[in-house]
Amino acid sequence: MPARKFTVLIIPEGSHRVRRFSLQRTLVKAIAVAGVALVLGGCLLVADYLRVRVDRGELEYLRVHNRSQEQDLHRLAAKVEDLRQEMVVLAQNDAKVRVMAQLTRPKGDSLTGVGGPPEADAVAEFSHLQQQIDDVRRAIDLRRESQEEIRGVLNDQSSLLAAKPVGWPVKGWMTSSFGMRRSPFTGKRKMHEGLDIAARTGTPIYATADGIVSQAGTRSGYGKLVVVEHGYGYKTYYGHNSKIFVQVGQRLKRGDKIAAVGNTGRSTGPHLHYEVHLNGVPLNPKKYL
Ligand SMILES: [Zn+2]
Missing domain, CATH: 1.20.58 (Methane Monooxygenase Hydroxylase; Chain G, domain 1)
Incomplete structure (x- = not known):
């Protein structure tokens, strides 16, 4: 059975009277609990204060950071x-x-x-x-x-x-133009589908546009003939040549030498027979000179 009461003695030095207090056990317990609570509360307060200080520093940093991010x-x-x-x-x-x-x-x-x-x-x-x-x-x-x-x-x-064909294919002079004419061989009126340009045999003939050689050889009437495909529907014909310098399939640039003037095929003298076709139709080459 624990004691119900405690007695506290206060004994001064010398001949003074001894004081004594009588304390209830419950009171002692209450004082002890209060002491512990006080100490714990103090600790919590200090911790809270420290946290607030840290938070404030962080807040200040975030404010500055936020401002710089805004900028x-x-x-x-x-x-x-x-x-x-x-x-x-x-x-x-x-x-x-x-x-x-x-x-x-x-x-x-x-x-x-x-x-x-x-x-x-x-x-x-x-x-x-x-x-x-x-x-x-x-x-x-x-x-x-x-x-x-x-x-x-x-x-x-x-x-x-x-x-697009441009310019003269050979240096010379026009002797027969595009259109209906009396044939020098039969005397009948016949369509002349090109332009005749007279020049000395051997005079170089040049391609009048970029293209690919599609024919290079002898063909009845035309003699030694070169035909060049230019794309976009354009084709040029160079007839009566004495010599051909290109082969079928050869790529050409405008101004490349392709043949020499001659008198092969149905021809009455050395000249170039020049035709310009667009989409299979012969056009007047004069418009392209
Ligand atoms: Zn002709």
Whole structure:
């Protein structure tokens, strides 16, 4: 059975009276519990204080960090806006080139000249920024497609230019032109499907456009004949040659030497019989000289 009461004695030095206190057991227990609670509470307070101090430091750091990120965002937005403006200029140049190449405006060209100031709200600014980056991305794709289209058209145009017969195939003088004439052999009226250019035998004959030799040999009437395919429906004929310098399948550039003037086939004297055909129809070569 534990004691119900405690007695505390206070014994001073010398001859003073001894003091004694009588304490209930429950009271002693209560005092002990209160002491422990006090110490624990103190510890918690100190811990809490330390945590607040750490948090405050972190908060300060985050504030500074946030401010610098906001500035970065502004700078980035300004750069993207610059890019966008450059793309607008490129789009305008592209449009001019397309007009020159006789192409229509590309579909879905959404870039406009208006930019708009940076948004005040960081979230709004961020989504605005993303949209602008998407715009620039799309604009770059469009420019790329457009450039390829323009290049294709210019290639076509330059190969068409290279394929179209131009100039005199030989140095000489015209003796018979394209059209109906009385045949020097039969005396009957007959279509003359080319141009006769007289020159001394052996005078060099040149291809009047880029192409591929499709015939190189003797053919009745034409004598030693060279035919060149130029593409785009163009073909040229060079007849009555004394010599042929090319072979079937050979690639030619305009101005390449292909034959020498002669008097082979149905011919009354050394001359070149020159024909220009477009889509199988003989045309007046005079228009191509
Ligand atoms: Zn002729």
